[in-house]
Amino acid sequence: xxxxxxxxxxxxxxxxxxxxxxxxxxxxxxxxxxxxxxxxxxxxxxxxxxxxxxxxxxxxxxxxxxxxxxxxxxxxxxxxxx
Amino acid sequence: xxxxxxxxxxxxxxxxxxxxxxxxxxxxxxxxxxxxxxxxxxxxxxxxxxxxxxxxxxxxxxxxxxxxxxxxxxxxxxxxxxxxxxxxxxxxxxxxxxxxxxxxxxxxxxxxxxxxxxxxxxxxxxxxxxxxxxxxxxxxxxxxxxxxxxxxxxxxxxxxxxxxxxxxxxxxxxxxxxxxxxxxxxxxxxxxxxxxxxxxxxxxxxxxxxxxxxxxxxxxxxxxxxxxxxxxxxxxxxxxxxxxxxxxxxxxxxxxxxxxxxxxxxxxxxxxxxxxxxxxxxxxxxxxxxxxxxxxxxxxxxxxxxxxxxxxxxxxxxxxxxxxxxxxxxxxxxxxxxxxxxxxxxxxxxxxxxxxxxxxxxxxxxxxxxxxxxxxxxxxxxxxxxxxxxxxxxxxxxxxxxxxxxxxxxxxxxxxxxxxxxxxxxxxxxxxxxxxxxxxxxxxxxxxxxxxxxxxxxxxxxxxxxxxxxxxxxxxxxxxxxxxxxxxxxxxxxxxxxxxxxxxxxxxxxxxxxxxxxxxxxxxxxxxxxxxxxxxxxxxxxxxxxxxxxxxxxxxxxxxxxxxxxxxxxxxxxxxxxxxxxxxxxxxxxxxxxxxxxxxxxxxxxxxxxxxxxxxxxxxxxxxxxxxxxxxxxxxxxxxxxxxxxxxxxxxxxxxxxxxxxxxxxxxxxxxxxxxxxxxxxxxxxxxxxxx
Ligand SMILES: Nc1nc2c(ncn2[C@@H]2O[C@H](COP(=O)(O)OP(=O)(O)OP(=O)(O)O)[C@@H](O)[C@H]2O)c(=O)[nH]1
Ligand SMILES: [Mg+2]
Numbered sequence: 001x002x003x004x005x006x007x008x009x010x011x012x013x014x015x016x017x018x019x020x021x022x023x024x025x026x027x028x029x030x031x032x033x034x035x036x037x038x039x040x041x042x043x044x045x046x047x048x049x050x051x052x053x054x055x056x057x058x059x060x061x062x063x064x065x066x067x068x069x070x071x072x073x074x075x076x077x078x079x080x081x082x
Numbered sequence: 083x084x085x086x087x088x089x090x091x092x093x094x095x096x097x098x099x100x101x102x103x104x105x106x107x108x109x110x111x112x113x114x115x116x117x118x119x120x121x122x123x124x125x126x127x128x129x130x131x132x133x134x135x136x137x138x139x140x141x142x143x144x145x146x147x148x149x150x151x152x153x154x155x156x157x158x159x160x161x162x163x164x165x166x167x168x169x170x171x172x173x174x175x176x177x178x179x180x181x182x183x184x185x186x187x188x189x190x191x192x193x194x195x196x197x198x199x200x201x202x203x204x205x206x207x208x209x210x211x212x213x214x215x216x217x218x219x220x221x222x223x224x225x226x227x228x229x230x231x232x233x234x235x236x237x238x239x240x241x242x243x244x245x246x247x248x249x250x251x252x253x254x255x256x257x258x259x260x261x262x263x264x265x266x267x268x269x270x271x272x273x274x275x276x277x278x279x280x281x282x283x284x285x286x287x288x289x290x291x292x293x294x295x296x297x298x299x300x301x302x303x304x305x306x307x308x309x310x311x312x313x314x315x316x317x318x319x320x321x322x323x324x325x326x327x328x329x330x331x332x333x334x335x336x337x338x339x340x341x342x343x344x345x346x347x348x349x350x351x352x353x354x355x356x357x358x359x360x361x362x363x364x365x366x367x368x369x370x371x372x373x374x375x376x377x378x379x380x381x382x383x384x385x386x387x388x389x390x391x392x393x394x395x396x397x398x399x400x401x402x403x404x405x406x407x408x409x410x411x412x413x414x415x416x417x418x419x420x421x422x423x424x425x426x427x428x429x430x431x432x433x434x435x436x437x438x439x440x441x442x443x444x445x446x447x448x449x450x451x452x453x454x455x456x457x458x459x460x461x462x463x464x465x466x467x468x469x470x471x472x473x474x475x476x477x478x479x480x481x482x483x484x485x486x487x488x489x490x491x492x493x494x495x496x497x498x499x500x501x502x503x504x505x506x507x508x509x510x511x512x513x514x515x516x517x518x519x520x521x522x523x524x525x526x527x528x529x530x531x532x533x534x535x536x537x538x539x540x541x542x543x544x545x546x547x548x549x550x551x552x553x554x555x556x557x558x559x560x561x562x563x564x565x566x567x568x569x570x571x572x573x574x575x576x577x578x579x580x581x582x583x584x585x586x587x588x589x590x591x592x593x594x595x596x597x598x599x600x601x602x603x604x605x606x607x608x609x610x611x612x613x614x615x616x617x618x619x620x621x622x623x624x625x626x627x628x629x630x631x632x633x634x635x636x637x638x639x640x641x642x643x644x645x646x647x648x649x650x651x652x653x654x655x656x657x658x659x660x661x662x663x664x665x666x667x668x669x670x671x672x673x674x675x676x677x678x679x680x681x682x683x684x685x686x687x688x689x690x691x692x693x694x695x696x697x698x699x700x701x702x703x704x705x706x707x708x709x710x711x712x713x714x715x716x717x718x719x720x721x722x723x724x725x726x727x728x729x730x731x732x733x734x735x736x737x738x739x740x741x742x743x744x745x746x747x748x749x750x751x752x753x754x755x756x757x758x759x760x761x762x763x764x765x766x767x768x769x770x771x772x773x774x
């Protein structure tokens with residue numbers, strides 16, 4: 001059985017538009033982690049999903065910036081409710 | 083250096099996140115006009131310029147935009163190597179003041195390198211609109227670097243920036259603040275520091291702390307340079323320890339602490355007076371990136387760009403044609419007696435026919451680049467990447483590849499440079515190789531000559547679309563082929579910042595348009611002019627002996643052509659191109675087109691020039707008389723696909739780093755062109771034979 005805590009961990013790709021979540025972890029290599037960090041995507045930062053058409057590509061708002069995460073990228077970001 | 087130890091020349095680097103306005107600042111400082119645009123990754127190569135102030139010379143270097151100073155992308159490496167190796171006297175970090183926290187992340191890394199830093203708070207106008215107020219004095223004290231607010235597009239604050247740069251270069255300024263990373267990380271940094279060799283050049287320049295921090299971050303380039311087994315051991319040990327304690331890799335911890343430091347500094351010094359979101363951009367995005375409407379809107383925008391180029395461009399084109407005809411007649415009428423007729427022929431049949439035939443397309447080129455500049459400056463380019471991501475995935479690329487392809491409709495050379503925004507090498511190479519299939523501006527001249535020659539007015543628009551679509555279709559096929567053979571690999575997902583929409587300024591658009599137009603004119607005045615003279619000579623000499631000349635001017639001209647060098651070369655290559663429906667005249671024009679696509683039209687006008695008749699309509703009549711519609715179509719097809727021009731091959735060689743890719747592009751596309759044209763011509767002949 002999943003515990004409630006585990007259940008609340010999802011991937012960014014599953015978050016519908018309009019919701020704000022907290023970034024938990026980036027499941028990617030060293031390079032990706034550093035690159036995303038430069039764009040403000042570090043653990044615990046709030047992400048507002050602006051567009052998610054369930055086709056993979058997503059637009060999120062981080063602080064004051066909008067960032068497109070192409071297909072495949074949004075599945076690498078683990079998020080949790082705020 | 084003079085006696086007082088003061089240099090009169092300083093090296094100044096402009097660093098900053100992508101799209102923060104570095105190039106705009108660079109242009110304002112140096113009075114140049116490097117290309118700017120409202121999407122990340124416009125500048126891909128460092129550019130140098132000179133700025134003079136009070137008898138001093140500032141050598142300014144515009145670096146590609148980077149989010150941080152790691153060693154993972156080409157831009158980051160270019161920027162970092164420049165900072166490490168050239169050791170600029172001052173580094174100006176251009177930050178977007180309306181988006182401070184994110185942009186200061188790079189500033190913090192520069193502070194840690196202990197470079198002499200000036201912070202340029204650009205886009206102060208946008209920050210003001212968003213109701214942001216800064217306590218610059220306190221913020222400057224907290225960060226330990228002077229801050230200059232700017233509005234680079236209007237030139238506001240540029241003088242102050244110059245003065246600050248000089249002050250920073252000539253006086254010792256406050257030491258940048260040092261970020262503390264908390265007890266565990268500090269302990270780890272200390273442990274690494276203690277095993278570093280003091281004499282290593284890297285450490286002598288940048289200190290133990292910076293080197294240790296970079297090592298802890300897992301920086302591969304620094305690790306390679308240090309290369310000490312003892313350091314590796316300690317590094318391994320502390321990384322493991324930290325990961326066990328925090329369940330987080332050290333580089334993530336470091337990044338988090340940096341953002342923590344920044345948000346601490348901003349909390350005390352930045353006030354938001356009105357809470358306002360950038361709702362204009364949000365509303366635009368709701369429509370332009372809409373799930374269903376996005377793609378059709380994109381199609382409409384492209385339609386408008388090409389409508390402008392061809393339909394609206396046709397009017398001024400007509401005026402230019404009239405102008406050149408008039409000029410040729412004028413020269414013909416007032417040619418002084420006694421001055422050689424050969425020179426008159428060179429002027430009229432060579433220069434005016436060759437160069438004029440190309441220059442008349444200037445309006446179309448200007449309008450095409452106006453359209454592209456609008457897409458670039460408005461911020462739509464990055465949205466197009468988003469919209470196209472899904473489709474591009476189907477062919478093994480991703481949305482970002484679409485930006486260089488779009489630029490390719492203007493010119494392949496900047497488009498191939500723009501592939502640098504693609505991080506992954508295979509994706510980048512695949513994109514680079516097919517860019518010539520995006521029909522470029524120079525090829526407009528060929529379609530502009532041939533389509534009206536063979537097709538009635540209502541069919542001209544659709545024909546033009548057909549040609550462009552064939553190019554795109556072939557590009558898709560080629561990319562799929564490349565991605566499943568030579569350049570196989572998973573497509574790496576992309577991230578890209580979406581800039582806020584900005585209304586492009588008329589001045590910016592016109593300047594951009596003019597710069598491109600000027601390039602086109604310059605090419606017409608140099609390369610095309612020179613080649614036209616060569617072609618003129620090749621179609622005129624050697625001359626047939628007088629006694630075999632038949633009567634009648636056009637018969638004479640035909641014999642002269644057969645007898646000339648171009649005629650002989652053309653005849654020699656004719657067997658190879660005959661199956662495509664080309665005769666020797668088209669063949670020699672194709673050789674010209676391989677140098678520069680515009681040469682096709684120049685060459686045709688030279689071949690067909692009969693003194694004094696220099697307008698395109700006349701030329702079209704001749705062409706219509708000599709060739710069938712099918713042949714005309716095949717010529718366009720061949721020019722669309724074949725032999726990227728010399729400049730394209732050269733830039734592909736440089737950007738791919740190897741001749742083999744440039745040769746593959748050249749050979750592959752030429753072979754493809756031959757094959758496709760052969761099929762179409764022979765197929766077309768068969769059909770007309772069967773239906774006749
Ligand atoms: N409102 C406003 N816009 C600006 C300002 N400075 C630059 N811009 C605009 O911001 C956009 C980006 O400017 P660039 O100079 O191309 O930015 P860059 O930092 O060189 O970008 P990359 O080369 O992609 O790294 C352009 O559309 C500029 O017109 C400013 O002070 N205010
Ligand atoms: Mg730039």
